[in-house]
Amino acid sequence: MRKNLFAILVAAGALVFALSLAGCSSTEGGSTSSSAATSTDGDGVVFAYNTEPQTNLIPSMVNEVGGGNILELIFEGLTRYDVDGTTQLAIAESITTADDGKTWNVKIKEGKKFSDGSPLTVQSFVDAWNWGANPENGALSGEFFMAIEGYPEVDDEGNLVGEFDGLTGLEVVSDTEFNITLAESDPEFDKQLGYSAFYPLPTGSLDSEDALEAQGTQPVSNGPYMLKSWDHNVQVELVPNPEYDGDIPAQNDGVTFMMYTDDSAAYNDLLAGNLDVLDSIPADAMSTFMDDLGDRAVNQDGAVWQAFTIPYYLEHFADDEEGRLRRQAISMAFDRQQICDTIFQGTRTPATDFVAAVIPGHSDSIEGNEVLQYNPEKAKELWAQANAISDWGNATFKLAYNADASAHKEWVEAVVNQIGQTLEISAEPEAYAQFSELRNDATNGTMTSALRSGWQADYPSAYNFMGPLYRANAGANDSRYDNPEFESVLLEARSQQDEAARTEGYNKAQAILMEDLPAIPLWGQNALGGYSEHVDNVVVNWKTVPAYQDIVKK
């Protein structure tokens, strides 16, 4: 009996092996190559890198690039952004304000349709926005609707005060016209309207859980493309939307987003010709990708700006003379240019201000920006002055980063090494295992060290790089900066109708930041990427995302 058992088990093992071989060869029969880009039925389809969306594809639910990349191709808002970030009217016929941005009148073009042929009216916008603004729906991009009058109030614990019955600031005039009243005047509000949270949704798609689920996984949409299939964690197929009659029609037969968890794998697929477009370069290929790809490499100014923040509640860094001296000393104690050149192989550009390079309002001549230059003597001098106020002693300067995301470790090490060596103090990196853990300490104000921070524009405006970060009550004000003078200069600037006057005002606000350094600007992240020999006309837009609809297949 025992002999039999042994034989059976061996046979079972052999069977499993045989089956796995057979299973493989049978599936292999059809298409022999994994190379999607070279398969014959995919002529004219562009294969592009993406990451699996973290949420369903309801516009106000999405707050990350994986879903955002798809939304931006399948939807179109009242306005849209050109490649260079200029705002253009899209669904809207006109967007006007009569009172410096407190109330807005929007008229939309007639005859616009969704991909299923149903008509697009102003109700499509109003319903979608009201849904996103209702906190009970848990829309992750819901904060964009806070600008509109009637955003629900909450008590200290976050519970709703009363019932939420739609934003009172939205008033439908006709099928093609509505008015928006804002909570606070914002002459730049029209610029925000191209952001994905403000996209319209077809009638009925929000009425029930099932309808919502269907819209979220098989969206009915109004952009240049529509979603054909979504194979989770593998790929999303987009095909041109026949109902689309806007200004940026698809120049190819479709875009298939291939899902990756590791951009290094995607890079190797690009080199092997299995992938057409990659809008990211893995850390291990930073030094070689320009040579590997030649003129198919992309390396230009980007929309991501990086910094680190020293909270005002840390000892020695309070909102006083000592804190200011120490922030300035630290900012001058490391060499941004050298770190960009060696650690990032020239794929980042040293910051000259608080705004990303491609955003209107970015400037390299802000008053006082020499504080961003490497100047070890000056740094030592300022540090000594601060020590005269209150001695630093044997304390350690720590800079926190989250280890779960791409390669922060290297630059953090380089920055603290230089700070420590210049100021002759002990300086160390502080690793957090999870991003959520770091955010927890940052939002609760319980950091015990400086922390890395970064910001990417949602819409192309300098205000977007300052308001949400340094206004006293802003959600992302990690340093707990509170400067009424700065705030009034910033709001004054935003209320300017004239573009030049507005920029000048923003520059003044930046000059205040340059002296206080509530965040210490590091560098801008270049838009990096590459494309295969099978495609042409790959242009990267202001958001550092390729304009997929313009790509042509060779």
Add this chain to the structure above:
Amino acid sequence: MSETQVYPGQEHTFSDIDETGLGAVDAVPDDRPPASLLGEAWRQLRRRPIFWISAALILFSVLIALFPWLFTSVDPRYAELSHSLGLPEPGHPFGFDKQGRDIYARTIYGARASVAVGVLTMLISVTIGTIVGSIAGFRGGWADSLLSRVTDVFFAIPFVLAAIVIMQIFKESRSIWTVVVVISLFGWPQIARICRSAVMEAKQEEYVTAARALGSGGLSNMLRHILPNAAAPIIVYATVALGSYIVTEATLSFLGIGLPPTIVSWGADISSARSVLREAPQVLFYPAGALALTVLGFIMMGDVVRDALDPKARK
């Protein structure tokens, strides 16, 4: 005996006297007391050159781990970005890493954390694993069920999850020991299983039954007859695992839940060499080479110790 006549069909039937154990019987001096197991093992070990080579390798790594400053006067933490990925030059025989730190000094100073993590984790895992595995294998029945199912649960807990939770508890006092505790927690189950299987096998041997018949009790039976015979697979597994533990430490550091970033270790340097693999593979070579040499020492040592413990393997 030089011209032994062998007839067809008989070549397997008779062995040369030197190939049998009979010679050994004659050679045993009967005027001395019988040697103890360990004493006998030591006598065996001394005669093997591999023992001395591996002992030298292990001693050398331990020496470097204890007194790194005897081997270099360069500060392993001093970084000069302008030297980033620099090639060897006088005073810096291995060149520089990405941050512009001296690779030779880092390889020397990295020994302490890595050897300590590897050896301590191995010792703790082997101790727990052997105790659990031998009780489960020797007692069988409910003791086996209980211990084996606990082992199953430990196997299935995701390492990263448990590591984050445990390291969080020690957030303020992370040291080599906390890393050792975390890795040991996941090291012992495999050893327990291997030990259990080896004990189950060994307790069936005739000499164990004989010892039991002669009135030898459970524990002494276990220690004197079963464990030495079950030791071979445990030793082999543990010496290979030693290397894996050192690499695991790197994974923990990479995830931000390992040693504090100021502690130099081979594992951390191996994992940071990842991003320069395309342009400067030599950065990986030195810490990985040091790790391989240390593991080689332990594997060879394990091999000869196992031989010495096994009377049948002696020639």
Add this chain to the structure above:
Amino acid sequence: MKRYVGRRLLQLIPVFFGATFLIYAMVYALPGDPIAALGGDKGLPPAVRLAIEKEYHLDQPLIVQYLYYLKGIFTFDFGVTFSGRPVVEVMADAFPWTLKLALMAIVFESVFGIAFGVFAGLRRGGVFDSTVLVLSLLLIAVPVFVIGFLLQFIIGVKLGWLPVTVDRSMSFKSMLMPAIVLGAVSFAYILRLTRTEVARNATADYVRTATAKGLSRPQVVTRHILRNSLIPVITFIGADLGALMGGAIVTEGIFNIPGVGGTMYKAIFQGEAATVVSFTTILVLVYIFTSLIVDLLYAALDPRIRYE
């Protein structure tokens, strides 16, 4: 024997409750705030936060959350991820990839590990033995990400012999390289375990008896030496199946395999208890079944081992 197997299966029940609760508690104890992480750098409006917390019962104490989860399990509802997908669906997507990958890796490491181990063990100290010693040292000292990267770059990108990443149909060709990379370290363990056991048994009395009885060399090796050497080896392989299924994070990343390791890893960092616990539950089952099979194999390999 039947009673023994029955009893082993009954033990599933306490192990299931123990393991799921333990893991649920660990996810609960994770230091980060999963909802805050959903908001990214910007953070979420407080009311949105609260609504999401309520939806996932995150405002409840640990034991209540766990009971909600258990209640779901008994109706085959394993909960939903933060992206709103049912965990069952996520499992159905990930497990086929992982199962195939792990089985291929197990076959690779067992076949080559045992074969190399036998040859090395029979000729201890020989050229082959020394060569495989160096090979196993290499596999131990060089981390998986390096081995994977090199194979992918040389065989996939430069030579084009095998696909760079896996394809949707999970073809044998595209899974071959990942399976070898995944099984590499275990291959070293199996090789060394087999080698030592074979070397030990090659000098045993029964081998001399078998040789004396006139059995041919291959018969002696397979019927006697190998059979008696396999117990520690299959113990290792049995536990390794589960480890390869749950711990293939790096290999999955390199070859872009949407499998269990990567999914669980992401869920851990997002604090998604339902996903982590459900996946782990399956892995516990895998461990329990493989350890049962391994125990039955002991009895088959060594008839003196009996279970009652």
